[in-house]
Amino acid sequence: MLRKRLINLLTEAVNKAQKDGKLPSIGLPEITIERPQNTEHGDYASNLPLKLARLTRVNPMVIAKELLTLLPYTEEIESAIAAPPGFINFTLKNNWLSRQADQILQAGKSYGDNDMGHGKRVQVEFVSINPTGPLHVGHGRGAILGSTLANILVASGYEIEKEYYFNDAGSQMDVFKRSLYARYLQRLGIQAEVPENGYHGNYMIDLAKEIIDEYGDKFQKLSESEAIAQLGEIGINKVKDQIKKDLKLLRVEFDIWFREQSLYKNGQYEKVMKLLRGKNHLSEKEGATWFVSTSLGEDKDNVVVRSNGAPTYFATDIAYHYNKFIERHFDSVINIWGADHQGHVARMKAVVGALGIDPEQLQIIIHQMVTLRRGGELVRVSKRTGDLITLREVMDEVGVDACRFFFLARSANSQMDFDLELAKRQSQENPVYYVQYAHARIASIMRLAEERRINYTDGDVSLMTTTPELTLIRKLLYFPELIEMVTITLEPHHLAYYAQELATTFHAFYKDCRVVSDDEAITKARLKLVNVTQMVLAKTLNLMGMTAPDRM
């Protein structure tokens, strides 16, 4: 890649300067190449002279000019100039740029892919909510974040497994089952109370009704504990199915649905507790068993086994991560959690460290809360159900593409306002359609070319020399850098911004450059460019889990 090449060129130049005694021999600072915001500063820029100036106490402009004399001729670079206070600005050659249209075309669908991952096995675990109710918009944010991140990491050569962890054991399940039992009896006209800390949502009433329609009143005849167990199991499965259905609709697929119960059945829980006890990470206090986080730098210890003998959620999460790292040998693990789990981050990292794994191998992405709005108004509760608005309702209202785009257009650590009105409006003010429209416009051009039976495989791309054409190519050339950046930062929101920028650049090109025209040579060249633009735009959208429509 060009960036790396420029770094190499600069490194060689400095080495040479040092060898020739033009620069003091000191260790090289990290050489960074950035893309200047201002296009007048060229395509790439380096602040290396400024960095060297500090270390050598030589005027940065002098260093810059010295380095320039040592840069060799290359086929890509038109000019490298020194700019005050001490930058080196690189500008690419027009004919090199135009040739890249051919290069991208040749790379085809794999354009932008890289091998940063070297096939390393990475697990991305996300959503993972208790099957006690429907998915909400916050869960949708995690789902979209996780699935998009997984797509990006695959493009970067990682071997990815996407996993959903079902908490189907702990005390919340118990509460859910009791709540459902109460609703079931109520529905049959029998006096019953939903537990105070239980699940009071109206969806539980619907669920009870559904079960009665299907199974009748047979659970009423069983003993309470037996009824709760059987009824509960059915209820949990129904909720699970609904969650799976909603996720599928959102285009979120998982490789593995992991059950918390399996940790107990397969003895992982016992094993890890023994392991931690052996390493003195556990201690008994006040009748409970604690994980001694304080000795690992945490500010407080945490209970793993309650005084009643039941493991806490923390305990099962310990077993779960033992399973991920020790039993399944993932090279690294990415967990995506909502902001309400933020307090859990430090202790999980501590646990992983206690298991003998580098805590860096566990990356936890916390996304902040989502606030729903309609126009300016805050909305929380659905008018239809009386419960909190579900993800499903939002998907139905605004559509999956808009849903995915809006969730992706915000960085995970900013709280987001999701405006249903805006997301829904199919008009110019909606960036989703703006991007997709660019794709549809291209498809229309390609259809015309096909109708006229224009074979452009022999198109000469070097005929493209105008600013709109070259700007578009420059934007396409950024795509591989984008993939790398998102892979490193794990911040997929850059995709949404890139998609908009690429669309903008294309629309500008479209306005200025007639593609299918009387000039056969230009037509063929531009068809190549339009073709690769379509490819990259579609790939960007697909990475985001969005569709790239051919007509709108």
Next chain:
RNA sequence: GUCCCUGUAGCUCAGUUGGAUAGAGCGGCUGCCUUCUAAGCAGCGGGUCGUCGGUUCGAAUCCGACCAGGGAUACCA
């Protein structure tokens, strides 16, 4: 109290990890459709980057203090 996230244009948010004159979309105003999709394009207006200090050639970005909003601080998950 402690910990995490956030504070940038009227609104919603970016800002490539310390770079050059701080950007986009929406909203407002003005123009552009007999030619491949006007769901488009071009232009105008809009800023004390929460506040105050510090670090240095250079700060929206790093450090400290303070202010404001959200979240977490359970033998719930």
